[in-house]
Each structure stands twice: as structure tokens, then as C-alpha cells.
Amino acid sequence: MSFDRTPIVQQITMYLRDKIESGEWRVGEKISSENTLTQELKVSRHSLRMAIQSLASQGIVESIHGKGTFVLTNQLSLLTSSRNAITSEDFLDVRKVLEFRLAIEPITCFLAAGRIGGDILAMLDESYHEMQANIGNSEEFVKHDLMFHLEIAKASQNHLLLGALSEVFDKTLRNLELLNVLYGYSDGLYFHKKILKALKEKNAVQARSIMEEHIQKAINSLIQ
Known part of the structure; x- marks a missing residue:
């Protein structure tokens, strides 16, 4: 899968959100690795990390150093307006x-x-x-x-x-x-x-x- 360049981080963020909302990545589970996602989406590791941090700032996922990124909630509609979310x-x-x-x-x-x-x-x-x-x-x-x-x-x-x-x-x-x-x-x-x-x-x-x-x-x- 590939994305238009602008705004790339927002597009990656939406892709990750869809994976969580659809139930493909369940609460408590680890999402796909950075290597897997960068290859699958054809994006840079830097852009992917920014998208993951966007979700982390909203309390949707948690990244644990050396272990990976885990889903905290799939109730995303309740978090959409979070004032701490990373925006474009x-x-x-x-x-x-x-x-x-x-x-x-x-x-x-x-x-x-x-x-x-x-x-x-x-x-x-x-x-x-x-x-x-x-x-x-x-x-x-x-x-x-x-x-x-x-x-x-x-x-x-x-x-x-x-x-x-x-x-x-x-x-x-x-x-x-x-x-x-x-x-x-x-x-x-x-x-x-x-x-x-x-x-x-x-x-x-x-x-x-x-x-x-x-x-x-x-x-x-x-x-x-």
C-alpha cells in the first residue's frame, strides 16, 4: 500500500486507527512491527513513528521500549477530540x-x-x-x-x-x-x-x- 505525500503522517494515523477500530488489532495486543508496517505502507520509519506517537498522545496505544506498541482501547470515537492529540x-x-x-x-x-x-x-x-x-x-x-x-x-x-x-x-x-x-x-x-x-x-x-x-x-x- 502507498500514500499520497501530503499529509503523510495523518494518512498513516488513519490507517492505524482503522486497523484498531475494525478489530484486526485487539485491545491488549501488539500491533505489527515497525519493519512490517514501513514495508507494507511504503513509508519512512520517521513518519510511522510520528503517526504512532499521535495515537499514543490520544491514549489509543502505548509504546514500550524494547517490546513494541500495544493497543489500549478501541473506543476511538470518544477520544477524537482530545486536546493533547498531535495534529497536522x-x-x-x-x-x-x-x-x-x-x-x-x-x-x-x-x-x-x-x-x-x-x-x-x-x-x-x-x-x-x-x-x-x-x-x-x-x-x-x-x-x-x-x-x-x-x-x-x-x-x-x-x-x-x-x-x-x-x-x-x-x-x-x-x-x-x-x-x-x-x-x-x-x-x-x-x-x-x-x-x-x-x-x-x-x-x-x-x-x-x-x-x-x-x-x-x-x-x-x-x-x-
């Missing part, structure tokens, strides 16, 4: 946040590489290790992810860049947590490790390039 507007907002970050974070990283001190490098090391320690815990992982990026902005010694990034993070925390669900843990750790290495080497060009690649890959994931 949320999905669009994630992209807007990433586009903003793409505009300012590579240059922030470039400036930081030439101005960073040992104290901030130590903070970046700590944030990176805390991210590693919180794989599977999205809330804590995102908190330390944000600290990593804010410390880089602080190292740029440009209060306007730091202020702008801090404000965006404060106002869009929910979307950043959704982005973690979409993007996963491994890619984030991969890029953060490379960024940290470039900053330690004070290689401004490489630091900027890796940051740009990191954020652009997340944007690309949204449209796959």
Missing part, C-alpha cells in the same frame, strides 16, 4: 522550528568553535553522556539535547543568538519532544559526537558543516 499543525510546526534552527545554529557553531573554553566543553561532554544514559527516556534525552545546543550558543559569545535559540526552545518544547520520537536517538547521538569533536579541535568550518547536516537530515526526515 504540530507536524508543520516541527518543520518551522527546524528551519529556524537551520538558519542560525550552523553559524552559532562556527562562532563557538573559535571562542569555546574548557568549562563549556566540559558541559557539552556531560550533556552528551547524559543523552547516552537516557536512551528510551524521551523527556530527559531532549532536556540534555537542548542543553547541548544552548551551551554551544553560549560559547558563541553572541547574546542575540543565545536569546533567540533559548526563546524558541522554551516555546516549542512539545514539538522538540515530538521531533525526538520522529528522529530517534542514534542519529542525534551520532551528530552530537561529531559536533563535539569538531569543537574540541576548534575546527569552525567542520563544526558548522556537521551542525547543518544534522538539522537538514531532520528536515528531510519529515518529508520522506
Whole structure:
């Protein structure tokens, strides 16, 4: 089965809901695996995860790390109006946040590489290790992810860049947590490790390039 591209996450969500409402996936049962669903629907893993998170936010399913996703209820009509549901507007907002970050974070990283001190490098090391320690815990992982990026902005010694990034993070925390669900843990750790290495080497060009690649890959994931 394949879908039109717009809006792909909503279409996947409706497909999953139909499976539950029809009784094909019963309450308490585990739904098909990510590998099975991505092959069956011909969609990316990122888009599938966003759709599953949409159902989880409505209390329809529960994802258990290392075990899979389980159906909690088939009474979907009672949950349709949930104010916590992830909407197409949320999905669009994630992209807007990433586009903003793409505009300012590579240059922030470039400036930081030439101005960073040992104290901030130590903070970046700590944030990176805390991210590693919180794989599977999205809330804590995102908190330390944000600290990593804010410390880089602080190292740029440009209060306007730091202020702008801090404000965006404060106002869009929910979307950043959704982005973690979409993007996963491994890619984030991969890029953060490379960024940290470039900053330690004070290689401004490489630091900027890796940051740009990191954020652009997340944007690309949204449209796959």
C-alpha cells in the first residue's frame, strides 16, 4: 500500500486507527512491527513513528521500549477530540522550528568553535553522556539535547543568538519532544559526537558543516 505525500503522517494515523477500530488489532495486543508496517505502507520509519506517537498522545496505544506498541482501547470515537492529540499543525510546526534552527545554529557553531573554553566543553561532554544514559527516556534525552545546543550558543559569545535559540526552545518544547520520537536517538547521538569533536579541535568550518547536516537530515526526515 502507498500514500499520497501530503499529509503523510495523518494518512498513516488513519490507517492505524482503522486497523484498531475494525478489530484486526485487539485491545491488549501488539500491533505489527515497525519493519512490517514501513514495508507494507511504503513509508519512512520517521513518519510511522510520528503517526504512532499521535495515537499514543490520544491514549489509543502505548509504546514500550524494547517490546513494541500495544493497543489500549478501541473506543476511538470518544477520544477524537482530545486536546493533547498531535495534529497536522504540530507536524508543520516541527518543520518551522527546524528551519529556524537551520538558519542560525550552523553559524552559532562556527562562532563557538573559535571562542569555546574548557568549562563549556566540559558541559557539552556531560550533556552528551547524559543523552547516552537516557536512551528510551524521551523527556530527559531532549532536556540534555537542548542543553547541548544552548551551551554551544553560549560559547558563541553572541547574546542575540543565545536569546533567540533559548526563546524558541522554551516555546516549542512539545514539538522538540515530538521531533525526538520522529528522529530517534542514534542519529542525534551520532551528530552530537561529531559536533563535539569538531569543537574540541576548534575546527569552525567542520563544526558548522556537521551542525547543518544534522538539522537538514531532520528536515528531510519529515518529508520522506
